[in-house]
Amino acid sequence: MKNALKTLSFNTFIPFFYPALMLPLRPWRKKAIGMLNFKEGDRVLVPGVGSGHDLPFIPDNVDVDGIDISDVMLGIGKLKTKAFHYGHNTMLHKMDAEDLKFDSNSFDKAILSLFLTVVFDPRKAMAEIVRVVRPGGEILVFDHLFRSGAVPTTVAKRVDSVLSYSFASVTRVIDDIIEGLPVKIVDVKEGDPVGFIKGFLLVKNSK
Numbered sequence: 561m562k563n564a565l566k567t568l569s570f571n572t573f574i575p576f577f578y579p580a581l582m583l584p585l586r587p588w589r590k591k592a593i594g595m596l597n598f599k600e601g602d603r604v605l606v607p608g609v610g611s612g613h614d615l616p617f618i619p620d621n622v623d624v625d626g627i628d629i630s631d632v633m634l635g636i637g638k639l640k641t642k643a644f645h646y647g648h649n650t651m652l653h654k655m656d657a658e659d660l661k662f663d664s665n666s667f668d669k670a671i672l673s674l675f676l677t678v679v680f681d682p683r684k685a686m687a688e689i690v691r692v693v694r695p696g697g698e699i700l701v702f703d704h705l706f707r708s709g710a711v712p713t714t715v716a717k718r719v720d721s722v723l724s725y726s727f728a729s730v731t732r733v734i735d736d737i738i739e740g741l742p743v744k745i746v747d748v749k750e751g752d753p754v755g756f757i758k759g760f761l762l763v764k765n766s767k
């Protein structure tokens with residue numbers, strides 16, 4: 561029920577304008593994904609993979625599992641994967657990131673692009689993602705999230721309470737999302753001219 565409006569949006573009107581929205585972000589997205597230290601044979605999770613805008617920037621010599629709740633976004637992602645022959649081995653699954661059907665500690669990396677602002681419960685999804693990434697593994701967050709202290713205005717919060725049910729929240733704070741999880745932010749980069757979307761590199765604590 562909580563995902564009903566979101567799934568409807570991502571299965572109907574959003575896929576039509578989404579590619580145009582994503583085009584200007586390509587160079588910055590590539591640079592952000594480059595913050596990860598990929599190694600040959602890495603297993604990479606992409607929660608909320610959508611129509612696959614991250615896939616061209618992931619190295620060829622890794623295995624990728626992309627998951628999403630939208631059939632339409634996933635369908636476009638599957639068509640693109642077939643058409644563009646990305647070098648990596650890519651599997652796309654319908655799955656809720658708040659309830660991942662993967663073993664704990666089974667991924668080396670995760671890429672969360674424009675996902676934590678969209679998922680209904682970002683803390684629950686992040687806890688699941690941290691669970692399935694191995695200790696010492698890296699998580700790249702490419703999104704419009706705030707740091708604690710940069711408190712969004714009351715107006716932004718009001719807008720947010722409506723938007724967060726259908727598309728994306730605009731007032732989420734990454735430090736709140738990861739609070740209490742065995743993960744730390746090790747690098748932050750700004751890439752777009754206004755610093756709206758940042759790249760956050762996180763590492764899961766070693767045991």
Ligand SMILES: C[S@@+](CC[C@H](N)C(=O)[O-])C[C@H]1O[C@@H](n2cnc3c(N)ncnc32)[C@H](O)[C@@H]1O
Pocket residue numbers: 563566570582607608609610611612613614627628629630633655656657658672673674675678679680
């Ligand atoms: C803004 S799109 C980002 C897509 C892609 N990562 C990109 O950067 O272009 C957010 C995606 O998250 C998906 N999504 C939302 N809630 C989700 C959930 N609980 N589990 C998995 N995917 C989810 C949506 O269906 C949508 O495809």
